[in-house]
Amino acid sequence: MSGPGDDGAVVLERPRRVVVMGRGGKTSLARALGGRFDLDFLELDSIAWLSNWEPRDRAERTAITERWLDDHPEGWVIDGDTVDTSGAELTDRADTVVWLDLPFRTVFHRIVARTFRRVRSRTQVCGENYETWRTAVFSRNSLIYLHLLWLVDGRWMRGKRRLERLLDALREDQTGIRIRSAGQLNDFYEANGLTRPDN
Numbered sequence: 400m401s402g403p404g405d406d407g408a409v410v411l412e413r414p415r416r417v418v419v420m421g422r423g424g425k426t427s428l429a430r431a432l433g434g435r436f437d438l439d440f441l442e443l444d445s446i447a448w449l450s451n452w453e454p455r456d457r458a459e460r461t462a463i464t465e466r467w468l469d470d471h472p473e474g475w476v477i478d479g480d481t482v483d484t485s486g487a488e489l490t491d492r493a494d495t496v497v498w499l500d501l502p503f504r505t506v507f508h509r510i511v512a513r514t515f516r517r518v519r520s521r522t523q524v525c526g527e528n529y530e531t532w533r534t535a536v537f538s539r540n541s542l543i544y545l546h547l548l549w550l551v552d553g554r555w556m557r558g559k560r561r562l563e564r565l566l567d568a569l570r571e572d573q574t575g576i577r578i579r580s581a582g583q584l585n586d587f588y589e590a591n592g593l594t595r596p597d598n
Contacts, residue, residue: 421499429478443479
């Protein structure tokens with residue numbers, strides 16, 4: 400079902416297979432849910448990239464995800480927009496799907512702040528990689544640049560519509576939660592006794 404998530408303050412009752420989608424804090428939220436409900440956590444970005452920001456082959460990413468899911472039958476939290484697993488969307492295997500549908504301005508502000516923080520602190524991200532001023536600002540793969548491009552060329556809205564269709568297509572035995580603002584996200588953290596991880 401796609402409700403009752405629009406108020407952002409849903410109290411989860413022991414989810415076992417959780418997918419967190421969208422942008423603007425999904426990794427922190429997924430880690431927090433894993434800690435709260437004692438679930439192992441997989442960040443899809445960590446397997447999407449090889450060293451030196453070389454993208455991993457899609458089939459290999461899917462195979463790694465499949466193996467990880469098979470190794471965690473007791474439950475899991477996965478952060479990242481969905482991938483195909485055995486010909487089906489990853490959301491098909493979840494009992495709970497959380498979509499961070501935050502406004503573009505909120506997401507963009509967070510991406511800029513996070514990127515600059517990671518560059519200064521030399522934080523390891525996406526597997527074995529590091530963000531630098533060159534990759535963060537001057538590269539065509541810069542998240543800052545890509546988000547502006549996606550807003551202009553319509554991919555931002557197309558991505559939203561795709562995730563909306565995924566949430567609307569959930570089965571009756573699934574819970575879908577759509578969080579539309581930073582305030583709703585804060586309420587969701589508080590309602591579920593979640594602790595924000597250190598980034």
